[in-house]
Amino acid sequence: MTPARIRLPLAFALVLVPASAGAGTSAPARPLALTAAPARLAFRAAGDAAVRIRNAGTRRVVVEAALAGFALDLRGRPHVVARRRARSAAPWLSLRPTRFTLAPHSAAQLRVTARVPLRAEPGDHDALVLLTTRPVASARVSVRVRLGVVVLVRAPGVVVRRLELRRLRVARRRSRQALELIVANAGNVTERLLHVHAVLSRPSTRRHVGTVAAAARDLRPRTRGLFELRLRRRLSGPVTAQVVLPAAPGRPVIRRTYRLRL
C-alpha cells in the first residue's frame, strides 16, 4: 500500500454523470447521480480529511453519512460488515455533517476525523463511510444509491510485513481453466499485490508452456485472499508452476514452486 498522506483533495470529480468526456457525445442526464472524491482515505494515526460529495443528477437529493465496517471476501470483493468487528477503524472515526441536502449539480464537503486510541494494535485498520441517498417518498418501489468510501487508518507501532504463499490448485470451469492461489497476509498492514503471476513449464523438459497472471488487488492484514490465474489456452498433463509475488517497497520478491496436473 502506498504511504498514507493526509491531504485536502483537489476534488476533481473526473466523471460527472452526465458531464462525461466522450468523443463528441454527451451522456444522458440522470435523475439520481452521486459522486465522492476521494473515494479512499488513508490516515497515519490521527487526522482530518475532507470528502467532496457532488450531486450530478437532475433532482435534489438528501444524503446521509454513516460509518460501517468493511471487509474483503476471499476473492477481494468488498462488503459492509458490522462496525465493531476485529481491526475495524469505525469506532475511531467521526463524520461532520451526517446529513446534507444537495441541489442538482451542487456539492458539499464531508469532514472525516480519525482519533486512534493509545493502545490500538499497530498496523492497518479499515472502515467504510457510507453515503446513502434518501428514497423518494410515496414512490412504489423507491430506488436509492449508496457509495462506500474506504478509510484506512494506520495505528502507530511496529509494521510487520509477512506474506505467505499457500495452496495452489487447478480450478476447472465449464469453458476455461484457471489456477487458484491462496495468499495469506500474516502481517499487520494492507498489501497491494500487483502482477502476481505463475510461470508454467513441463517438469521433465523444463520447457516453458505459459505464463498466467492475476488481477491486482489489496489483501488486508490477517486475512487470506484467493487469486485466480486464468490460462489463455487449454493445457493438460503435469506442469511445474513457479508462482511469483513481485517485490514491493519494504518487501522482497516471494517465490514458490508447485507441481500440478492440468
Added chain:
Amino acid sequence: MGSVQPGGRYLVQLASGTVGAALPTPDATGTSNLAVSGGKVALVHATAALLCGASVGSCSADPLVTDLVGYGSATDYEGSGAAPAIGNTTAALRAGDGCTDTDANASDFSAAAPNPRNSAAPAAPCSAPPPPSGGVSQDAPVDIDVDSVLSIALERPSISFGHAAAGETPASVSERVTVASNHTTGYALTVHRSAFVPADLPLGLSASAPPGGQLGGQLAGGAMAAIPIAPAADLLIGTTSAPSAPAGDGWATNVGFVAPLPFVTPGHYTATVTFTVIGR
C-alpha cells in the same frame, strides 16, 4: 562513455589540427580524426565496436544505435540522404536548437558556423519551446494530486409496476446503473432492499455486465435472483478489476419479480431498493 541530462549537451573533443578557435572544456576526448568529405557519428548504448555502416540503413537499424548522423559522402545515414558536407569552418547543426529529429539527416541538419557547447551550458529541454533569443526564462514546477473518484448514477429514482393481481408476474422494469471509478483495482456493485409494506413481495433482479465487468454468480446467464432484505448480505451484481470507462460502466439491470405475486390483501405496496458501490 557518459550521460547527458535532459536538454543538456556533452562535448567530445576529437583529433584536431593546429588552427581554429579553442573549444570549451570538453566532457570527453578521443583521437579519431573525422574526415571533411564525409563520415558517420553514432550514439550507442554499448561499448562494443559497431560492425555496421557499409550500406545505407545498416547502422540506423542496429538496436544498439540510439542516434546516427552521416554527413557528406557517408555510406550510411538516417533517412534518404546524408547531412550536408562540412568543412574547416562549418559544422553540421541539428535544427530546432538540437530538438528536431525526424530521423532524416538531410533535413534535420544544416551546415553552419560551429557552436560548440559542453555539459556546463544551460539546459534547453526539447519539451518546452526554447526561450526567445536574448530573453530570460525561469522554470516553475507545477504539481497536482489527482484523487480517486467513485460515482454511481441511476436511470430511475423510482420504479412503478402499475397494477397487477395476485398470481400475476408483472413485467420487469429496466434500471440502468452507471458506475465510474478511476481506482486501479475496480469496484463491487451490490443491491439489497427493504421488505414491502404492508406485506413482502418476491422482488428480484437480473443484470448484464459491461465490458470488463464480471457478473455475480447468482446472476450468471441472465438469471433473475431474489434481492435480499437488509440486514441480510447484499446480492452481488458484479465486480471489476480495473478503472471504469471514462464515462462510466453501464450495468443494465432489470427489476422484477422472481415468482408470481402471492395472495395478499389488495392495496398500495412500497419498498426501497438500494444499489451500493464500493471500491475494491
